[in-house]
Amino acid sequence: MSLRNQAAIAGIGLTEFSKNSGVSELSLAAQCITAACDDAGISPSEIDGLVSYTLDSTDEIEVARAVGAGDLSFFSRINYGGGAAVGTILQAVMAVATGQASTVVCWRAMNGRSGQRMGQGVSGNIISSDLIHWSWYMAYGMLTPGSWIALIANKYMDTYGVTREDLGRVAISQRNYALNNPRAFGYGKPLTMEDYLGSKMIADPLCLYDFCQETDGGCAILITSAERAKDLRQKPAVIRGVTQASTQGQEQMTSYYRSELLSLPEMEMAARRVYDMAGLGPDDIDAACLYDAFTS
């Protein structure tokens, strides 16, 4: 069966974004999930499905108790950090389209600055394939996402003649989007090329402003059937296409071992699948929200 137009986003909920939330990640999760329900005009007691990232520290059943959710008939988790975002939506759409759940909330809540930050390493005697994967890098001091990305960024810049000014323009564009957004850390704080070029190098060729913010906060999306969403509080966003993608030889953050180092075939695969599903092409798109924690 096609998932096209089966389900819709009926509500979105956000917490405040800050450098120190002062509350637990469970509290952030509960706040953003109830905000998504309020946005949709649905009681949290109607939630029967929950989806998050494997990275999220909060268990579904803790969240369910905190917000007074109903009985859960569906819950699942997606791996691979920020790349999980769309994967959670695919889970929810499949659950709704197949009748496993009617009201599914995807959430992610983290104290990304005040709590455990990225790159604090692994330790202890636990052995798993995931920890062995990271250990090839951590033993050598590659402990942060920036250190993993920089190897590919440096090669890409050298091969294609990309300059620091080119990356600076990406950083400045991103900051310009934040300038008018009161929720954003960059609200009212313009970034100049001089600021960019003058900032300290972190992992050559990436400097401070090539990195995203570390942020405390939570976000939740409520997904239900396209039919039901018509009668809820907000005009629904019907989901025409959604997919996941992983291609041969991919590693988490460190796809260094394929012959082609400088492309991400996962992106091409995801785009092809989602355009096919939606019956749309790049020319039909006039707004995009792209996830990347780096300019490169």
Add this chain to the structure above:
Amino acid sequence: MDATRIKPPLGHDNAWWWEMAADGKLGIQRCARCEVLRHPPRPMCGECRSLEWDTVEASGKGTICSFTVLRHPQFPGYQYPLIIVLVDLEEGTRLTSQLMDCEPEDVRFDMPVTMKIHEDPDGFKLPVFVPAEGAQ
């Protein structure tokens, strides 16, 4: 004792590589059936699905495929600036490592490098690379 680098967890699939390093060698895993080399090590050959494998000792000669210089944040147990290299070994596999005996501004793409075994003050050994003779 000063802080030391993060040690790898040693399991069925990777302990042998670190044991070879402790023995002064850079190892590469080889499928015992189809003889394809692979790194990082895996328990099964993705080409022929054989679970049988052995190892070859790399010559230690390679070239720099890519590199970065880590400056911040600085973690205990590592020396900064820290040059990280992605090395194409002459045997055909690729690995990440550290470049020593070289200034950050002297690193170049395609620079020939040679493996040496580095020993930390706590006795931990790991393969690192240095510029090949005449490379700079």
